[in-house]
Amino acid sequence: xxxxxxxxxxxxFLVVGAGYAxxxxxxxxxxxxxxxxxxxxxxxxxxxxxxxxxxxDLSTGFSVxxxxxxxxxxxxCFLVGIFGARYLFGRPWTDATVIGFCCLFSNAALLGLPIxxxxxxxxxxxxxxxxxxxxxxxxxxxxxxxxxxxxxxxTGFIQTTRHVLRAMFKNSLILGITLGFIVNxxxxxxxxxxxxxxxxLIAAALPAALFALGGVLTQYRPEGDMRVILFACTLxxxxxxxxxxxxxxxxxxxxxxxxxxxxxxxxxxxVNGFIFANIYDSAKRVAASTVLLATAMSMLTILGWLALxx
Numbered sequence: 266x267x268x269x270x271x272x273x274x275x276x277x278f279l280v281v282g283a284g285y286a287x288x289x290x291x292x293x294x295x296x297x298x299x300x301x302x303x304x305x306x307x308x309x310x311x312x313x314x315x316x317x318x319x320x321x322d323l324s325t326g327f328s329v330x331x332x333x334x335x336x337x338x339x340x341x342c343f344l345v346g347i348f349g350a351r352y353l354f355g356r357p358w359t360d361a362t363v364i365g366f367c368c369l370f371s372n373a374a375l376l377g378l379p380i381x382x383x384x385x386x387x388x389x390x391x392x393x394x395x396x397x398x399x400x401x402x403x404x405x406x407x408x409x410x411x412x413x414x415x416x417x418x419x420t421g422f423i424q425t426t427r428h429v430l431r432a433m434f435k436n437s438l439i440l441g442i443t444l445g446f447i448v449n450x451x452x453x454x455x456x457x458x459x460x461x462x463x464x465x466l467i468a469a470a471l472p473a474a475l476f477a478l479g480g481v482l483t484q485y486r487p488e489g490d491m492r493v494i495l496f497a498c499t500l501x502x503x504x505x506x507x508x509x510x511x512x513x514x515x516x517x518x519x520x521x522x523x524x525x526x527x528x529x530x531x532x533x534x535x536v537n538g539f540i541f542a543n544i545y546d547s548a549k550r551v552a553a554s555t556v557l558l559a560t561a562m563s564m565l566t567i568l569g570w571l572a573l574x575x
Contacts, residue, residue, distance in 0.1 A: 277379050278564055280472060284479025298480030302536075305477055309470035310374050311441030316463050317394040318445025319455065327395055330516035335396050335526045336403055338508030342500040343369035343407060354493045358415055360548035363541060364493060366408040367555045368500040372535035373400050374438075375474045376563070381528050384571060385521070392525025398446070401438040404537075412545055481536055482560065485553040493551055497534065498559045502566040506531040510574070524574045531570040533559035 287293050321327070346368030350361035371377065374397060381393050409429050417424060434440065448455065455463075509530040513523045534555050542552035 275564075276383065277376065277475060280475040281479040281482075281560070284476035285482055286479075288480035288483045293480060295480070295484065298477050301473055302477035302481055305375075305470055305474035306536075307437040309466050310474060311437045312463055312466045313441075313470045314374070314394075314397060314438060315441040315445040315448075316460075316467060317390075318398050318442055319448040321391070321394055321398075321445075321449060323449065328392070328518060328522050330518045331392055331395060331513065331522045331526050332399065334509045334513035334516060334518060334523075335530060336399070337512055338505045338530055339369050339371075339404070340407070341508055342505045345504070346497060346500055347411075349496055350493060354490060354496070356493070356548065359412065359545060360551070362408065362412050362415065363538075363545065363548035363552055364497055364555075365411075366404070366541045367497045367534045367538035367552055368505075369407065370404045370535055370537050370541075371400075371501065371505065371529055371532040372537075372560075373397050373529045373532060375471070375478055375535060376532045376560075377529040379471050379475065380532075380567060381525055384528070384575075385524060389521055389525060392522035393529055395522075396526065396529050398442050401436055401442065405436060405439070405541075408541055416545075478536060478560075482557055485539070485557040490551065494554045494558055497551070497555045498562055501534050501555075501559055502531060502563055506570055510570075527570055527574050528567070531563070531567055533563040 284293075284298070288295065288298055343365045346365035347358075347361045350356040350364040351358060356364065373393065377397075378390060378393055381389055406429070413429050447453075506527045509526045510523070513526055518526065534552075536556060539549070539552045539556050542549045
């Protein structure tokens with residue numbers, strides 16, 4: 266297990282730590298980190314997802330049992346997160362929705378891809394890409410729909426639907442995934458020159474995102490109601506992967522795909538949890554603290570899940 270920690274998990278978190286340390290020391294200003302994160306999240310990672318989906322063999326990598334296992338777990342954690350935040354901790358419904366979103370949204374791209382790649386190799390990422398293809402549409406679709414219904418009660422179904430669709434298709438990750446599916450299903454061949462340019466961007470995507478993630482985390486402090494923060498961390502780091510492992514095993518998901526599903530589910534709440542809180546100006550302190558604490562705790566919980574699925 267120590268070798269797994271050193272060889273697989275620690276290099277990823279060292280890049281995150283480098284971003285955190287250099288930003289905290291003032292070597293990089295927050296404006297630099299914001300620019301790097303914007304490049305990674307709004308351009309480089311969408312390019313990575315576009316390329317991955319465009320070349321994904323849907324006949325072999327597209328596993329319905331894997332998707333059922335992963336998203337049943339995600340939806341369960343979302344609902345438990347909402348109702349737990351509301352009825353156990355007395356949070357308003359809008360705050361409870363943000364907390365539920367933090368329980369739902371795994372850091373599938375920034376942490377899930379590099380950790381799976383280091384643990385099982387590039388060829389093991391098929392399951393990750395299959396999950397990620399639906400991750401942002403599913404997560405934002407549910408979170409935005411619930412929040413817009415709460416905020417637009419009385420405005421009518423059509424108006425609420427417009428708000429939901431507008432918010433979803435402003436998301437660059439969803440645009441990259443959508444374009445990837447269009448290219449894949451249409452059979453269009455990407456020119457070699459474009460492929461080479463994409464390869465260069467893809468090579469920079471994850472290192473840039475990990476470094477920027479560390480810089481972004483310097484803004485957060487573990488403040489607020491620690492009980493609800495630990496509640497969200499437990500759902501994200503333990504309950505979600507446990508559901509994926511149990512349900513995926515019962516559905517006879519292929520071992521390699523099941524590894525991808527469990528590891529992706531075991532990733533900490535992503536920065537998107539705070540972004541969602543910021544968009545709706547709700548539970549921002551709890552969301553920020555959950556991102557920070559879950560990312561730190563995930564070093565140990567990921568190690569445990571790797572030991573179980575390897």
